[in-house]
Amino acid sequence: MEAELQRVGRSIHAAFPAKTRNPLRALDQKAMDLATQDMELRAALFRFVDVTPACRSLDDLARHLIGNLEEVDAPPPPIAAAMRMSGTKAGRAALGAAAAAGVRHMAHRFIVGETPWAALRAIRHLWEQGAAVSLDLLGEATVTQAEADRYAARCLDALETLAEAAPRWPERSVLEADSLGPLPRVNVSVKVSALSPLMRPEVPEIGRDDAARRMRPLLVRAKELDAHLHIDMESVDTLEATMELVFELLDEPELRDGPSAGIVIQAYLRESPEQLERVIEWAQGTERRPPLVVRLVKGAYWDQEVVEARQHGWTPPVFEQKRDSDRNFEELTRRLLDAWPHLRPAVASHNLRSVAHAVATNRELGRDDSDLELQVLRGLGDDLAAALAGRGMRVRIYCPVGDLVAGMAYLVRRLLENTSNESFLGEQQRGVPLEELLAAP
Amino acid sequence: MTVAEHATAGFRNEPILELRRAPARDSLLAALRELDERLPLSVPVLIGGDRGDAEGIDSTDPGAPERIVARAGRASEDDAAAAVEAAARGFRDWSARPAAERAEVLRAAAARLRERRLLLAALQVRECAKPWPEADADVCEAIDFLEYYAREAFELDRGRSLYQAPGERNTMRYAPRGVAAVISPWNFPLAIPCGMTAAALAAGNAAVLKPAEQSPGSAGALVDALHEAGVPRDALALLPGYGEAGAALVRDPRVHVIAFTGSSAVGLEIVRAAAETPARQGHVKRVVSEMGGKNCVIVDSDADLDEAVPEIVHSAFIYAGQKCSAAARVLVHEAAADRLVERLAGAVSVLNVGQADSFATEVPPVIEREAQERVLRYRELASDHLAASAEPVPEEGWFVPPSLVVGLPEDSPVNREEIFGPLVSVTRVRDVDEAMDVVDSLPFALTGGLFSRSPATVERVAARTPVGNLYVNRAITGAMVGRQPFGGNRRSGSGAKAGGPDYLLQFVEPRVVTENTMRHGIPVE
Numbered sequence: 001m002e003a004e005l006q007r008v009g010r011s012i013h014a015a016f017p018a019k020t021r022n023p024l025r026a027l028d029q030k031a032m033d034l035a036t037q038d039m040e041l042r043a044a045l046f047r048f049v050d051v052t053p054a055c056r057s058l059d060d061l062a063r064h065l066i067g068n069l070e071e072v073d074a075p076p077p078p079i080a081a082a083m084r085m086s087g088t089k090a091g092r093a094a095l096g097a098a099a100a101a102g103v104r105h106m107a108h109r110f111i112v113g114e115t116p117w118a119a120l121r122a123i124r125h126l127w128e129q130g131a132a133v134s135l136d137l138l139g140e141a142t143v144t145q146a147e148a149d150r151y152a153a154r155c156l157d158a159l160e161t162l163a164e165a166a167p168r169w170p171e172r173s174v175l176e177a178d179s180l181g182p183l184p185r186v187n188v189s190v191k192v193s194a195l196s197p198l199m200r201p202e203v204p205e206i207g208r209d210d211a212a213r214r215m216r217p218l219l220v221r222a223k224e225l226d227a228h229l230h231i232d233m234e235s236v237d238t239l240e241a242t243m244e245l246v247f248e249l250l251d252e253p254e255l256r257d258g259p260s261a262g263i264v265i266q267a268y269l270r271e272s273p274e275q276l277e278r279v280i281e282w283a284q285g286t287e288r289r290p291p292l293v294v295r296l297v298k299g300a301y302w303d304q305e306v307v308e309a310r311q312h313g314w315t316p317p318v319f320e321q322k323r324d325s326d327r328n329f330e331e332l333t334r335r336l337l338d339a340w341p342h343l344r345p346a347v348a349s350h351n352l353r354s355v356a357h358a359v360a361t362n363r364e365l366g367r368d369d370s371d372l373e374l375q376v377l378r379g380l381g382d383d384l385a386a387a388l389a390g391r392g393m394r395v396r397i398y399c400p401v402g403d404l405v406a407g408m409a410y411l412v413r414r415l416l417e418n419t420s421n422e423s424f425l426g427e428q429q430r431g432v433p434l435e436e437l438l439a440a441p
Numbered sequence: 442m443t444v445a446e447h448a449t450a451g452f453r454n455e456p457i458l459e460l461r462r463a464p465a466r467d468s469l470l471a472a473l474r475e476l477d478e479r480l481p482l483s484v485p486v487l488i489g490g491d492r493g494d495a496e497g498i499d500s501t502d503p504g505a506p507e508r509i510v511a512r513a514g515r516a517s518e519d520d521a522a523a524a525v526e527a528a529a530r531g532f533r534d535w536s537a538r539p540a541a542e543r544a545e546v547l548r549a550a551a552a553r554l555r556e557r558r559l560l561l562a563a564l565q566v567r568e569c570a571k572p573w574p575e576a577d578a579d580v581c582e583a584i585d586f587l588e589y590y591a592r593e594a595f596e597l598d599r600g601r602s603l604y605q606a607p608g609e610r611n612t613m614r615y616a617p618r619g620v621a622a623v624i625s626p627w628n629f630p631l632a633i634p635c636g637m638t639a640a641a642l643a644a645g646n647a648a649v650l651k652p653a654e655q656s657p658g659s660a661g662a663l664v665d666a667l668h669e670a671g672v673p674r675d676a677l678a679l680l681p682g683y684g685e686a687g688a689a690l691v692r693d694p695r696v697h698v699i700a701f702t703g704s705s706a707v708g709l710e711i712v713r714a715a716a717e718t719p720a721r722q723g724h725v726k727r728v729v730s731e732m733g734g735k736n737c738v739i740v741d742s743d744a745d746l747d748e749a750v751p752e753i754v755h756s757a758f759i760y761a762g763q764k765c766s767a768a769a770r771v772l773v774h775e776a777a778a779d780r781l782v783e784r785l786a787g788a789v790s791v792l793n794v795g796q797a798d799s800f801a802t803e804v805p806p807v808i809e810r811e812a813q814e815r816v817l818r819y820r821e822l823a824s825d826h827l828a829a830s831a832e833p834v835p836e837e838g839w840f841v842p843p844s845l846v847v848g849l850p851e852d853s854p855v856n857r858e859e860i861f862g863p864l865v866s867v868t869r870v871r872d873v874d875e876a877m878d879v880v881d882s883l884p885f886a887l888t889g890g891l892f893s894r895s896p897a898t899v900e901r902v903a904a905r906t907p908v909g910n911l912y913v914n915r916a917i918t919g920a921m922v923g924r925q926p927f928g929g930n931r932r933s934g935s936g937a938k939a940g941g942p943d944y945l946l947q948f949v950e951p952r953v954v955t956e957n958t959m960r961h962g963i964p965v966e
Contacts, residue, residue, distance in 0.1 A: 051894035054743040056776060064743065067896045141747035143754075144787020197791050201461035202574065203801045206793070237461055313456030409747070 058096030531675025
């Protein structure tokens with residue numbers, strides 16, 4: 001098994017595209033490297049990125065940039081040079097314009113378009129290259145019923161827009177079926193917290209019920225359009241409501257035979273093994289078809305979960321050592337693959353070891369590669385996606401859609417992840433040898 | 442561990458319950474059922490070893506006014522005099538004990554509250570209609586005060602270091618003042634009386650507690666825990682009752698310190714009365730007062746509204762706005778105003794108004810009929826400017842619909858006076874400077890908020906604001922002991938910071954001893 005894993009890992013690695021393929025990407029990497037080296041600078045730059053959509057002019061942008069950079073004790077030379085420009089109005093205008101362009105450029109790396117319609121070309125291109133997508137609608141926090149309605153309407157629009165375009169995409173058999181049957185071309189991810197302003201951790205049922213009345217029509221429409229709807233997982237505060245919502249809705253009579261739907265398990269949660277058991281138990285007990293897709297992820301709210309728990313004096317709900325998360329990820333992968341065909345597995349990771357482990361385990365169990373889906377994030381896992389597609393595996397790219405204001409929280413989270421020294425991508429960037437990257441956690 | 446080491450072991454805040462977990466919620470509901478079977482509680486006047494009457498005052502459930510939560514005694518002026526006399530006696534013994542020993546007693550009381558925390562939270566739900574998360578936090582804060590002041594008192598007992606010249610030895614120590622009168626409000630029915638009483642006792646004073654007539658049950662539970670833990674009966678008396686007992690305490694010439702938290706009207710009256718120094722009174726009274734506020738949240742054009750909206754709503758409406766720290770006004774930059782008002786209005790209209798014993802409730806009833814009438818009166822004054830409210834509200838109980846008003850004239854009483862209810866007023870401003878001018882023009886200076894993502898703006902506002910507690914990019918309520926020492930300036934209070942390193946200084950008097958260490962030219966050291 002370990003030998004097969006290593007073989008798979010090397011094979012995928014060998015299929016990675018050459019690093020300097022795209023000059024813009026190299027430029028981006030420089031900014032990211034700078035941010036990785038200096039924690040203070042990293043915080044200052046991310047705070048600036050976070051505030052950009054609220055800035056009213058180039059001058060305002062420049063002032064915010066400088067204001068944040070002044071918090072850095074010893075700015076590196078290129079930053080210090082930028083700061084000197086801020087003394088004059090003309091300098092600030094130039095600096096503001098450059099900064100705005102920089103943020104826009106970075107955002108485009110992660111956000112595929114402002115609307116589903118605007119994203120169609122990029123999505124089709126990915127499909128042609130052998131990668132499916134799951135479209136995710138970025139939004140501001142939902143604090144009112146009107147905002148929840150708007151988000152639901154956007155989800156509906158995404159389903160309709162993709163369903164209208166998808167029949168014209170060329171045939172890609174790897175992406176369109178596994179041994180259990182056909183797979184929808186259209187795939188949209190939705191967030192429960194965006195479907196209701198009433199999500200409260202201490203009363204999951206209220207938010208669940210309010211979100212359900214907006215989720216139900218989405219599922220019905222997805223079924224009519226033969227689309228897959230994936231319910232994302234967020235922080236622990238909404239976990240209970242999300243799980244219950246999925247189980248209850250999917251058991252409703254009109255949703256018993258579709259659409260294809262999915263849920264997420266976050267391996268960084270200490271309780272994730274019990275959560276996966278709960279999902280498996282539900283799946284084994286239901287007549288519902290097609291099988292539920294389980295996307296296994298590491299989890300994207302680590303800092304928030306740890307800080308919140310520590311502020312309150314609670315034990316953090318997440319593993320605090322990366323190694324523990326990685327180990328748990330492998331255990332959950334096996335458990336998930338074991339539950340086939342009651343569940344369809346989708347392993348979402350940029351960690352080459354985790355991906356190779358999933359592929360090797362799936363093969364060890366005697367399954368076809370097509371019975372395992374691999375998922376990556378737009379902007380972070382593009383090279384990995386290309387490599388996986390190149391090796392004939394089914395890969396899906398999670399593609400956020402939305403404007404800059406709506407996308408900022410997402411963007412900052414992705415930037416934090418991408419510049420963390422602990423991250424697999426960080427290690428890969430720093431040139432950690434392949435043997436180490438593939439070593440057991 | 443020695444007593445001294447134990448007393449100074451690191452402080453950490455008592456963890457609040459993790460209410461996002463169902464078992465934690467179930468444990469509270471079970472405690473409520475247990476409490477309901479024991480109601481009404483009996484809270485007698487307690488002076489020295491004597492238990493007086495437990496009749497005269499009933500505290501009732503603000504959400505179901507026919508439910509009697511506690512039957513309490515009604516302390517008279519004579520009771521107040523007797524309590525002070527007992528306390529003067531109790532002071533001699535209590536002040537003579539080593540600081541470490543007193544600290545141990547307070548920590549033992551903390552342990553007792555900890556054991557009973559679920560029941561104590563349930564009691565607040567019933568007696569004050571305090572919603573579960575707030576009630577639980579209140580109990581934790583009470584525990585924190587005991588633990589924190591125990592440690593601080595032990596530290597204070599070491600004295601301060603002074604410069605030493607050859608031939609002299611200078612020491613500075615702190616001695617307790619004597620009898621402390623503690624007059625507490627109902628809105629933090631355990632934490633606030635506990636904080637003021639614990640500070641007085643930790644520093645070596647005796648205390649006489651006169652709790653608000655709306656919440657004698659919680660005060661009784663506090664005094665029980667302190668007595669059980671070893672505070673001598675003489676050193677701590679309980680006077681449930683109305684203002685007459687409190688006024689008698691304030692006037693009593695044997696009282697040294699008055700610790701008060703409550704309304705501005707009563708607070709200023711206490712300051713006036715305490716200033717009287719009859720000839721037979723051998724000291725000047727010290728008044729520690731925490732009074733009203735008109736707390737403003739400034740929202741700059743670069744604020745993250747995703748953050749600002751929920752945090753403002755929380756600050757203004759949780760516990761029906763009945764915290765001294767609650768947000769009463771929002772001063773928003775004109776560039777962000779339309780968006781903020783639209784989102785705030787939507788968020789206010791989905792607030793869940795209901796009984797405090799439901800976890801779903803965000804806005805419970807206000808404390809009593811008089812409060813309901815007062816808030817509704819202010820709401821009526823602003824009715825032309827009402828932008829949103831959550832209606833209808835339950836018929837039974839002292840409910841007020843949480844409301845958002847926008848664009849009131851600056852001189853409206855709704856913008857100037859403390860309302861102490863679920864009503865928040867939004868005002869557009871040209872910029873942050875204009876917002877700070879508005880803050881400056883108000884007589885109060887308790888808490889304040891700022892939503893801005895510019896480090897320069899944060900610095901500018903922090904440097905200029907008069908408020909005692911400024912919160913940046915977060916809710917303006919929820920001060921934690923040891924982390925956010927709490928208290929207001931200007932007409933909001935005397936500036937003592939509860940739960941902070943300076944607080945105990947209000948309860949002691951400094952004494953400096955300078956000794957000549959030369960004996961006919963022979964240095965002693």
